Amino acid sequence: MRPIRLLLEGFLGFTTQGKQKIEVDFTGIGQARLVALAGPNGSGKSTVMDNMHPFRVMPSRWNKPTPAGGSYWDQVVLGDARKEFDFSHDGKTYRQILTFRSTAKTKRAEAYLMVQDEMGDWQPVATPQGVSSDGKTDTYDTVVESILGKPEVFFNTAFSAQSRPPLSEMDAGEVKTLLSAMLGADDLRAKSERASSVAKMLNAALVQVQAKARSVPDDRQRQVEASTAKDRAQTRFDEASRLVVERERGVERATEALSKAQVQASGEEALVTKRKLLSDEISRIGNDRDAQVAAAKNAAQSQIAALDEQIAKAKDDARKAEADKAQANSQIAQIRTFLAGEEKIRQAMEQVAAIDRELERLRARRAELEKAAQAAQHDSASLAQLANKMGSIMADGKAMGQRIEVVRKTSSVMEAVPCIGTDLQSQCPLLEQARKAKADLESMESHRVQLRNSYKDIAAQHSATHKRVEQGSEAVRQSTEAQKALDAETTKRQSAAALAAQAERIDRERQVLEQATARLADSESRLTEAKKSLDTFGLRKTDVLRESSRQIAELQARLQERFDKAQANLNALAQPQAVQAVEQAQRDVSTAKQGLEQAKADKERASTELAAAEKAVTLAQAALAESEKAAKHAEAISLEMSHWTLLSKALGNNGIVALVIDDAGPEISARCNALLESCYGGRFVVRIETQKTNGNGDLRETLEIWVEDAERDSHKPLSLLSGGERVWVNEALVRAMALHVAASSAARYATLFSDESDGALDTERKRQFMRMKHAVLEQGGFEREFFVSQTPELVEMADAVIDISAL
Template sequence: MYPLSLTLKGFRGIRDGLGLDALTLDLERLAGDAELVALSGANGRGKSTILDNLQPFLTLPSRAALAGPGGFSYYDHVVLPESEKDLVWLHEGRRFRSQIVIRNNGRRATDAFLFEADAEGRWRPVVLPDGTVSDGKTGTYNRCVEHLLGSAETFFTSAFSAQGKRQLSAYQNSEIKTLLADLLGQEHIRNEGKKAAQVVDLLKAGLVAMRQQQASLDEQLLRLQDEQRSLGDIGARIATQARARAEALRVQEAVHTHLARQQALFEQARGLEARRTQLNGERSALIGTGKQVIEGIAAQAQAQRQRLERLEQRIAHRKAQRSAQLQTLDRQRRQCDTVLLDEAAVRRAGRRLSLAESVAARRAGRLQSARHQVQELSRCTAAWESARQRLKAIEREAGQAALRAEDLARRFGLTREVPCVGTDLQGQCKLLGDAREAQVLMPSAQGAIRRLSTDKADVQRQLGEHETQRRALAQAPQALAHAERREAIARDRATRYGRLAARMGEIRQTLIRRNDIERELAALTQAGSQDGEMDEGRAERLDIGMALTALEAQHEQQAKHYRQGLDRLNEALAALPPAFDGRVLPESERALAAAQAAFAEAERAHLQVVRDAERRTALDRQIRDRKRERADAAARIAQVEAQLGNWNLLVKCLGNDGLIALAIDDAGPALAGLANDLLLASYGPRFTVSLVTQVENRKGEQREGFVIEVHDGESGQSKRVEQMSGGERIWVNECLVRAVALYLSQNSGRCYGTLFSDEADGALDPARKRMFMAMKREVLRLGGYAREIFISQTPELTAMADAVIDLDAFRRDALAIEANAREV
């Protein structure tokens, strides 16, 4: 697989890195015949996005969760409503074009087309040998690409080193065996194993159905046998039920005879029962009448007692109401007393309020005066500090003026020492000219000294005046603090007196209210000292007592009258002969009904035993049939289980742990040899690797596995690749990955033509990075690869490439185009 050109439209990495919505790379023009092609540029420039898209599979390997296309979605990596990837690539002399359209405009959809150029250069959809046509569906597209390049897992493991890619040492045993089986071309064995597994699944499904049928037969057999046992000994049951039926018939006839005798006796006693019924009726009527009369008298007495209770309640209510009024007035009096506790303080505050306010006003005036003195002190201090600073400035200026005057005097003195004085050269002597200039400037310098002396005296005088004022006002801050404290005390006292004086109206109202309460309490106390029951209450109580006495006498008289009449009726009933026992006849009838029911039950039980005998014969026949069917099912299950064992053995033989494992064992030394050749050619003789496919478990038994062991020639020790340092582990892993690619090209005839790597050298030191580049060239030479496209953040490695595609240049061009567009 040899990429020729790539066009990306709407990819987030290109827009964020280059500021472009679309990018086209013509690798034939940019790289030519270069073997090592580097993608360079600053971080975030879109290098990984471009490298991930230089292969035809539907994934970005550096951003995918899985090695193949199943763990990736384009929708999170595009920004336009309709984005596109267009890749033209060469494979085995045939020219292909992958066109992928990602729509993300509310309804997500992805169309993927794979075209092949015909002899005339026109693009036509790829057609597989089985008739599958690339029709834009992603599933069809994946089938077409895998038919041309093999599985995505093998491609990304051997030919594409993406960022964050798992190392071979991290692969599970099943994953590495699947990969190596694809490398060794053992897919046909795996397919046969899958077919055998399908047969095993069908046999297991059939076996489950047979076992369910057998379990159903066992359940039916147990049910029939339980039902057979539940029937018991049919012959003994038939004899027992026959005897029970004869006994029930005998009992029924005896009970019928007894009932006939009792009915004859009942007819003889019917006349006496009529008189007895009449007397009982009269007795019941007398009892009812007497009860009504007595209840009427009791109701009248109850009404009088209720009348008395209402009287007592009225009296108790009046007492409770008066007690509640007393409590309320007492509570109000205590509240008034609480308010009047402050009466003296309120009256005193009213008398002294005006004096406190005048004192507070005078102290506020003193406070204002003290604040004025503090402000005056601050002003004097500022003026004194300003004069002091001015004095220092005058002294510095005076010193400078004195030094200048001395310098002018020295320069003027040179007129007597210059040898050219009085000669023709004195007009040209610069030293003499300088001396004369000093002579001109000396009066001004002396005048400045005199002026500064006068200014200094004035400033010293002002400084003395300010110092005198400062001493006079030195105690102003303490006086201000004292005045503030006294003013605060006077203000608080006036405020407190004002609040108390404001309560004078409340005190007056409370005094009035307390006098009213005292009068009400006196009135209630006087009323409570009198008799709580009025005259009409006493009269009503006397009337109720007389009515209750009359009702009690009437109750005694009526009770005596009705008791005498009831005694006469009881004597008449006692004189009659004993009554016929009415319970005997119903009991005899119930006994006859029970005897008839017992006979019917015995008849039914006898018929049921006969039916059970017939059921027993049918159960015996069904049990024989189920036993025969169960034996046939057991024979079929045994036959299927034997076949299932054979097919399971065949599945194991055709799986990863069978013929494929043997082929991997044979290929292990060849892979290790290729990896060691790469290590020797690029890194030196220090490290050699070996692939171990049989590992020992905790019990000391050998089992299928995959371990990469590395022998260190310097230390003479061997260890697993997981125990090496980060840089050494990356080095060994890359050699193994490239060895896989070499083995794939040498033994299976599948050569991708181009290798890809994305910052695989990150953990290597500078020396190892250069060796890493040597390994890349060795892989290209041994495997017959045409090119490797790589990304490295090491400028030295990028410079060692045969061609460099600088994405920073694309960014600069994009910025220039944008600037021109803004100018236009």
């Protein structure tokens, strides 16, 4: 692959610097072998180099080197963007066109790969399998791969992107995957996977088929059982058929015997007719006898039934008369008991009148006494008042006596004074009080006399009243007694009145007694009547029973005699032998025919069972054939599956892939060591180990890169070298791989690309690094290498320089 021209429009790597579009023409560099892309940081070098190939990958920005590892929509502006890249490969000129149209809401990308025909016109590229570049991204990727191989191989051998992880950072699995991709072993692995999926599909089919095949023993057992059942059914059918034939013969024999007996019987016809007539008569007489006896019994029974009815009625009448009689008797007894007390009732009536009179007297007496008692009550109130009055007059008298005494003493002074009898005596002021006392004494004395008089009056009143009160209390006692007598009389009157009240019932009860007596007489006469009827009907019933039994016995004896006579006549006749033989023969024919029908039915059943058993055998045979076929099929699938499994293993990681990598290991090591030798002298020797001995001494697959440092006499994994050392060995290894790939037929690229892989080298090493680039071009037969470097010395050493900032 050789770049010819690149046009980028609307890519952020340039639009951020104000450039809408850049175009690079690579034809101007002529035959230059090492071409540097130069420019300051951020000038767009990586943007250009990332697009100097036709894969839909910008390797320094994608997270893995395949179209799915990143998106162009993150690298282009909104609106229209475009990439056109012309390149030549294997003598043909191609054009890649990518277009990106987007708005805020929609995105539309198209990708075309065109090839130039002899006339200079562009035609869509098509693969041998018929996939043509039609603008869709997946068809585009397919056609590019058909020309340049897998993108992983290209980006790990011919193209070294700026941010690509060095080999020293990859683990054994990643290096192995990379190697197998480079060596075209991926195809083998894909084939291994396809073989494995075929084996899996076969396995799934095998599971199903084996499920069917597993029933072989059961099916075989079923088939044997069905055959045995069929044999048994056949035996039963044969036996039933034999029995049918045998019984047909039996029917024939019985029919023949019947014919013979019938011929013999024709000679006994007259006897048979007579016997028939007689036996008909016997049965007629028998029937007649039975009918007459039954009629006589019926007649007697209906007579008895009528009598029974009358007896029942008479019993009912007697029962009712008995009940009426009892009721009348009890009523009569009750009334008589009542009437027995008539005298007492009349006495009670008289007693009531006497009591009423006594009551009258007692009430008058009690009124009188009550009045006296009331007066006594009034007097006892007056008595208390009089006693009070007497008390207060006595107290007044006493007080008056004391005052009179005092006044008398005071007035007595008048008698003792010297002026007694003088005028002075009546005028002396010293005697004023004594004079006044003398005057008062008189009136006081008279008042005392008054008091004594009124006391006497009141004492007399008191004494009279006291007497009356004593009389009144006697009246109260008597009044209480009168009340008691009244109460006793009232009680007496109540019971006498209750008895007397019954007087009015007496007449009524007499009438009722009369009626009851009449009813008693009536019921007694009805009872007598009913008993008479009972006796009459009872006797009549006995008569009827006796008479009808006699008549029936007589009738039966008479008819039986006729019957016995006829029977004796029949017995006297000779027995018709041949007729009996015919009857026997007829019975035999009928029995034989029944037996034949039975045998035919058995044969029919056996035939149905046989048909079913035969069908079961056919089905069991079919099922067995099916499962045996499945068993054979399962064997075939197993064999086929083991081939595909083997193929899958052979093509897989531990098969041919491992062998390819095993083979590649020493060759890549040798190429790498030759490059290291030619550039840096013999200090570092690389060894790629593809197998390792484990603890048991067995070999196992691995992939490890070891480096021997002759100067320091050390031996360590690539990852343990210093940063600068790692860059040497890494770059030498990557190029060795590119050389190995170039040497194999898997993929061949004419151009190498490298974006700033020299960063960590010192100046001297950078020069050696440039020498290595030349060596690689030389050894791999490459035409050119485009490289990006920030080191001016290296850029100066390039055969041609493309200044990106000048685009």
